[in-house]
Amino acid sequence: MSNEYPPPPGYGEHGQYGQTKPRNGLAIGALVLGIVALLLSWIFVGVVLAVVGLILGISARKRVKRGQATNGGTATAAIVVNVVALVASIALSVLWVVAGNWLANNGGEDYAQCLAQANGDQAAIEQCAQDFQQDLTNAN
Incomplete structure (x- = not known):
């Protein structure tokens, strides 16, 4: 009598329940950049990060539409967060400039x-x- 168990069944490319795994690192990267840009929106760096994150988010969304990725919700969330971060960063940058000019005058x-x-x-x-x-x- 053997104590060995048979190997588990293989799942191939489709994962355990027949779902394809998300293959969209761009969306996750864009979402991370958007969150960091939102946190840094009070300094000019937030503008740069939000623009880069927005570009990555749009690219990720295009990959979803072409069927190359499955996490469209993450890509959409990344676009939204980056737009909010961009607007906040621009508004706060303008506020810094206005406050600096007022203080200087x-x-x-x-x-x-x-x-x-x-x-x-x-x-x-x-x-x-x-x-x-x-x-x-x-x-x-």
Whole structure:
């Protein structure tokens, strides 16, 4: 009597239940890029990652339409997340530029120069802050 069991049956290309395995690394990569771009949307890097992720997501969706991949939902989700990340990144980039211009026009450069001249002296730093606050009050 033999204690050996027969080998398990082979499944071929179709997996255990007759389903083809998703073959679309582009969709997963695009989704990961979209999530990271969304997390980094407050800095300009988010724009770059979202654009790359959007290109990969569109390419992945085209592969699904041609029948070369089966995870169309992941590709669609990647496109949506990357579009949201792109819009958020552009909006926040514009906000940074506007805020920087406003700050520069309302005493920000004087404040930075004052802090540089203070050389770590706490009393001088506090005076710089008070002067800057006064400049902001006068600007409004």
